[in-house]
Amino acid sequence: MARQAPPRHRRSNDPEGVRRRVIDAAYAAFSTQGYHSTSVHDLKREAGATGGALAHHFATKKDLGLAVIxxxxxxxxxxxxxxxxxxxxxxxxxxxxxxxxxxxxxxxxxxxxxxxxxxxxxxxxxxxxxxxxxxxxxxxxxxxxxxxxxxxxxxxxxxxxxxxxxxxxxxxxxxxxxxxxxxxxxxxxxxxxxxxxxxxxxxxxxxxxxx
Amino acid sequence: MARQAPPRHRRSNDPEGVRRRVIDAAYAAFSTQGYHSTSVHDLKREAGATGGALAHHFATKKDLGLAVIxxxxxxxxxxxxxxxxxxxxxxxxxxxxxxxxxxxxxxxxxxxxxxxxxxxxxxxxxxxxxxxxxxxxxxxxxxxxxxxxxxxxxxxxxxxxxxxxxxxxxxxxxxxxxxxxxxxxxxxxxxxxxxxxxxxxxxxxxxxxxx
DNA sequence: TCCAAAACAGGACATTCGTCCTGTTTGCAT
DNA sequence: ATGCAAACAGGACGAATGTCCTGTTTTGGA
CATH class of the missing domain: 1.10.357.10 (Tetracycline Repressor, domain 2)
Structure with missing residues (x-):
């Protein structure tokens, strides 16, 4: 149960960077595939962000969309x-x-x-x-x-x-x-x-x- | 298990009518809400058609979309x-x-x-x-x-x-x-x-x- | 009258969706 | 050093989504 992961590499918090990567990925995806055809899962993949990080910066997909615009x-x-x-x-x-x-x-x-x-x-x-x-x-x-x-x-x-x-x-x-x-x-x-x-x-x- | 429904009223097959109603509902919905924002469930509701009827006339949502255009x-x-x-x-x-x-x-x-x-x-x-x-x-x-x-x-x-x-x-x-x-x-x-x-x-x- | 095919009913099905939740780690002020 | 909030990890969750499947009814021709 208490599987302790090896401290692979130090994580570095980079709020502006994560936000920028997410918003860049969203802008690219929304512009080419459209808003509804883009899933948040796709965005996590493209931006290299986790669900927790994404939810921290953008409460909802709509908030992300508004920020992209x-x-x-x-x-x-x-x-x-x-x-x-x-x-x-x-x-x-x-x-x-x-x-x-x-x-x-x-x-x-x-x-x-x-x-x-x-x-x-x-x-x-x-x-x-x-x-x-x-x-x-x-x-x-x-x-x-x-x-x-x-x-x-x-x-x-x-x-x-x-x-x-x-x-x-x-x-x-x-x-x-x-x-x-x-x-x-x-x-x-x-x-x-x-x-x-x-x-x-x-x-x-x-x-x-x-x- | 073998629940036999009372023969409520005679059903009348109307392939052209069903097809028309479905396609009308789809045209209205696709034009106002968009293709992806319209679910086939919504269309069934609006057209008063069942899943079986819809699948019979249009194999996929894409086929319906092409027909609408x-x-x-x-x-x-x-x-x-x-x-x-x-x-x-x-x-x-x-x-x-x-x-x-x-x-x-x-x-x-x-x-x-x-x-x-x-x-x-x-x-x-x-x-x-x-x-x-x-x-x-x-x-x-x-x-x-x-x-x-x-x-x-x-x-x-x-x-x-x-x-x-x-x-x-x-x-x-x-x-x-x-x-x-x-x-x-x-x-x-x-x-x-x-x-x-x-x-x-x-x-x-x-x-x-x-x- | 009978039968095969078309037309339809109604729900099961596996996915995928967006959101939320519980932990853990990082960074900064004190 | 220490406490605390921000930043992040990773998965659980229910509510959809589109498609398919099994059964029943209707229809028209032989």
Whole structure:
């Protein structure tokens, strides 16, 4: 009964590290397989964490999901969309840069898993209102960043003949939808076509950009 | 042991009816809660079917899912999008009619559940290739119907300054994405904005329509 | 009328799910 | 050194899940 395990190696408590590994594994799994299709057992395996450790950091799977959205999904939108848009000299160039970067990245790997935010939005928005509110906030931030850049271009003297807020909705929507279609086709073609269509619209309605 | 049940009332075999009720319940549940979040037990309850009946018509849950896409999701796209587009005098009017009809319908009920095709695409495309192929085929049909109508307008003499196939991708993508955003917001605003943005684009690039 | 096959009833079945529980170990303040 | 809470280990637990199995009833053709 009292089987005493040999003191194999010293255990080192690493709360931040464990939390990070778990959340990384969850972000990867939720983004590719979905929230409900990922079991906590899978996450324990991937993160190399035990049930006790996981329960200590996240009381429930839902808590983990909320943390993934807050800490990883929001950051991914920030990194892949908002940063390129703000860094570019114009909104139009930033939007094209974001599309191009994501398309190139997708073609680097073999599969199209879709936009993490959009995936979770569709799977969880109606399932739980806490998820919904968090996800919606990321969408709002995304839209506002693009609209803000368009307004900045306009203040800088660009002849922009479109409504910044409304056009930002079109950009985010067409990107999300194109990604869903690319996921169904397992081919980046819809994304490439969409990027070109948005480029064409902007070319016509922002006649002479900053250059 | 040999408990003989009283011959309560005559049973009447109704294979088509049972199949229809099951598939209707599955379509409703998959569209609102998702495929994985719907249990076969729920479906038996909703359809008023027993385990034996369900197993007789659909060997597995996956078979039922495939049937739902083939028989109901494809028909819904046909009914809510392709029919209005083809029935309208121009593609531009048809697209606006489809948006308007769907938005009005959503505001009739209390909640936004999203586009059934898009929902299932995101949940199942990477999960199983049989689902993926079927879903992609519906997307292709959808895109081609819109592109075909644009080409018909062009043949009829309309001055259309856009690529039919490419613009059809933008229409489907922006609709799907806007629906996802509306689902996250539980408000039709993104859909309304997107419809208006597409209308604006078409207004400028199809100068004088058929009227 | 009879019989085989289709249609259905109802539950058993092994898994898997997420959560919780009881211990043990680590780290830090005192 | 010592006490105590945080951090972690590892498995138990009941409540699902989807599938399958055995039996009964209905149906339509011979």
């Amino acid at each position: 807050r800490d990883r999904v929001a950051a991914a939108v920030e990194e892949t969309w908002i940063r390129p848009v703000l860094a570019a000299s114009t909104a139009a160039e930033g939007i094209q840069a974001a599309f191009a970067s994501i398309i190139a990245d997708l073609e680097g790997r073999g599969a199209v898993s879709g936009c993490p935010l959009n995936n979770l939005a569709i799977e969880l928005a109606r399932h739980d209102d806490d998820f919904r509110v968090l996800i919606d906030a990321v969408f709002v931030r995304w839209r506002e960043a693009i609209a803000g850049k368009l307004k900045a271009d306009l203040s800088a003297g660009a002849a922009i003949d479109l409504d910044p807020e409304a056009f930002a909705v079109l950009v985010v929507a067409s990107y999300s939808g194109a990604m869903a279609m690319s996921k169904a086709k397992q081919d980046t073609e819809p994304l490439r076509v969409c990027a070109e269509q948005l480029a064409e619209v902007m070319r016509r309605r922002i006649p002479a950009a900053g250059r | 083939r028989d109901r999701v494809a028909a819904a796209v046909e009914e809510t999008w392709i029919r209005p587009v083809l029935a309208a005098s121009t593609a531009a009017e048809g697209i606006q009619a489809a948006f308007a009809s769907i938005i009005a319908d959503l505001e009739g009920r209390g909640a936004v559940s999203g586009c059934p095709l898009n929902n299932l695409a995101i949940e199942l495309a990477r999960h199983d290739d049989d689902f993926r192929v079927l879903i992609d085929a519906v997307f292709v049909r959808w895109r081609e119907a819109i592109a075909g109508k644009l080409k018909a307008d062009l043949s009829a003499g309309a001055a259309i300054d856009l690529d039919p196939e490419a613009f059809a991708v933008l229409v489907v993508a922006s609709y799907s994405g806007a629906m996802a955003m509306s689902k996250a917001k539980q408000d039709t605003e993104p859909l309304r904005v997107c419809a208006e943005q597409l209308a604006e684009v078409m207004r400028r690039r199809i100068p004088a329509a058929g009227r």
